Amino acid sequence: MQRLIEKGLMFGNLIEVSSPQLVERYNRALKHLTGKQTAMKDFHIDISGYSPEIGDELGDDLYLNPNGCNRQFILLTTSQKTAPLLNMKFSTARGILQQFIEANESQLFALTARDAVAGELQNSIYEISSPAKLLEIRQITVEADTIGGHVADANKLAKLIDRFRQEPDGWRDDLLMADMITLAKKTGDVTRVPINLPAMTFQQPSFWTSHFGGLYVFRDVKFPGVITAKPRQGLGKMPVSSAMDLSQRNEIAEWLERNGLVEPIVQARGMDAAGVLRQKMDFVLVDAAEALDLEIGDARRTDLRKIAYRLGDTLPEEFQGLGALLRWVEGAGDWPRITSEHRAYFYTLRASAGPQRDLVNMLLSELAPMDVRQMFIVHKELFYAQYATWSDRKRQYVADFLEREYKVDAQGAREALFGPEPSMDNRHRPEHKAARDLAAAVGPWGSVNRGRS
Structure with a gap:
């Protein structure tokens, strides 16, 4: 660390x-x-x-x-x-x-x-x-x-002042005046400089908690649900109809879509989809090299491309799915069909705008764990836990990348990846809308509940 x-x-x-x-x-x-x-x-x-x-x-x-x-x-x-x-x-x-x-x-x-x-x-x-x-x-x-109780004393003094003003003989009450003077020595003149806290x-309708191995609670959505990082059976009886664990990819994908909580990154307004896809592919290759104990050199894109050539048809499914989508974005390939069973599926999504945006992006970082940049930005607890398990080679690559590509403009990077920050005023929450155009009715890349068809 x-x-x-x-x-x-x-x-x-x-x-x-x-x-x-x-x-x-x-x-x-x-x-x-x-x-x-x-x-x-x-x-x-x-x-x-x-x-x-x-x-x-x-x-x-x-x-x-x-x-x-x-x-x-x-x-x-x-x-x-x-x-x-x-x-x-x-x-x-x-x-x-x-x-x-x-x-x-x-x-x-x-x-x-x-x-x-x-x-x-x-x-x-x-x-x-x-x-x-x-x-x-x-x-x-x-x-x-x-620690000295200034706020509590100011409230007491304010009540004594009101009493002094309202009681006809308040100015004759020596005990009342003595109490006011004692409190005023601590609080100052609260009539001119009020102390109020x-x-x-x-x-708190929706939140993530680290308890029980990590748990996501969504209650202010059309179809409330709970998602756990550990097996679903460990939750016991829950007072919500949808309770899932991270292994239930189809169920989670369908639930996210029904609530309008995600959108494909290739349809996200203002996003450089091609650049984001390339970077995700780089992260996948670094992870593949880590698993196979392959040297990555300086981990520049030319070095990573050599690893891709070496892996050939054994390239990770995530890399191949993202590559197919990148070719479509650049006009060099057909529209790919990536269902929720495809390992690249959750890498192709980001949270829709709304009060649950950051929470959904946290969830997506667990479903797409090789995207270390997203994990670092939205789920630092998970990032630090994963970082501790990596080789020194991967740690160096990720730390250098984050210092070079994220830290110099953290706010700009967040907005480029996830859109504008959601308002902290939750009194007027925008309604979620389902993903648009090609995603309408059947999910971002195809049916989320008919992945095997």
Whole structure:
């Protein structure tokens, strides 16, 4: 992993904490939330205040996320909103924290100038003993305050001020006035500079979780479903009609199509389909070379082409399917029939625009695992787990590629591959539409439920 860290592909954009004042504030917050403290004088934190260095020190990577279902957080600065979320257990957690910080940025800026802010992403359950428990999670409520309780004290002071104004003899109530003065010493003049950090509630109808080996929950679609990375039988009884595992390719393909969640990349507006297909083919060849222990040289396209020549008719099915589609895109071949049973099928798709876009792309990265660029962008937990299993040769190729082709313009690369970012405002969600033109009625490349015909 050191190679990824050095290239800024792992633990990138973390916030450095090195001043004695901020370290002391962090320790007060850590003591308040967990009863623990750190002896470290400098470290880095993510958007939730989690530090990988402190996780190593405490021997607990979940010291801010007990049971993995109600994540606590520590805010030292509003700059944390741009940091990643490490050890992610739910795909929605970072977006919720980011929205919370942005919605309360001015208040948080003032509060963190005097103290650390600590809080929790609360859901309706406290433990996850079975997959079915996950579907009891419907919404997440974010509550936070400074360690000194400035927000709570400001609310008390505001109520006392109202009482003082409303009671005819309020100015004669010495105890009331003494309480107001005591609180005002902590909060300042809340009539001129109000302190308000209201609880915020976010709906969580669809999400990915790392629990139970990885699970996708889709509830805000026409046909709700659950997809697991492990065998379907391990889920037990689930309160949804569609429960599948990754081996059920036909069923997943049909379900995605029925919900209008995917579109063929050759029909995606503004996408350089030929360039994307070529890059996917390169990734397939690198994976094939890895499996056969073949040298890939500098892994340039000319080197990879030599591997393709050497493999001949034993080229992976994914490469052949993508190659046929590339020839059609460039006008050098007929329209290929690629059913959901074809190993190239999920490599030819991307998520349709909509609130589930990122979640669907995460799912596609598991169904098309040789596309390491997509996996790195949309599913870093899976990428890091896969990276640990590769040879040093493949690690070097992938790290160099991502540094060269992705890191220089990460936002541009994401939009080129997946389209514009979906709106964070889920109050007005666009309806999904089925894939167009050639895909209408029979799926992107042919019938998704008649692949054997």
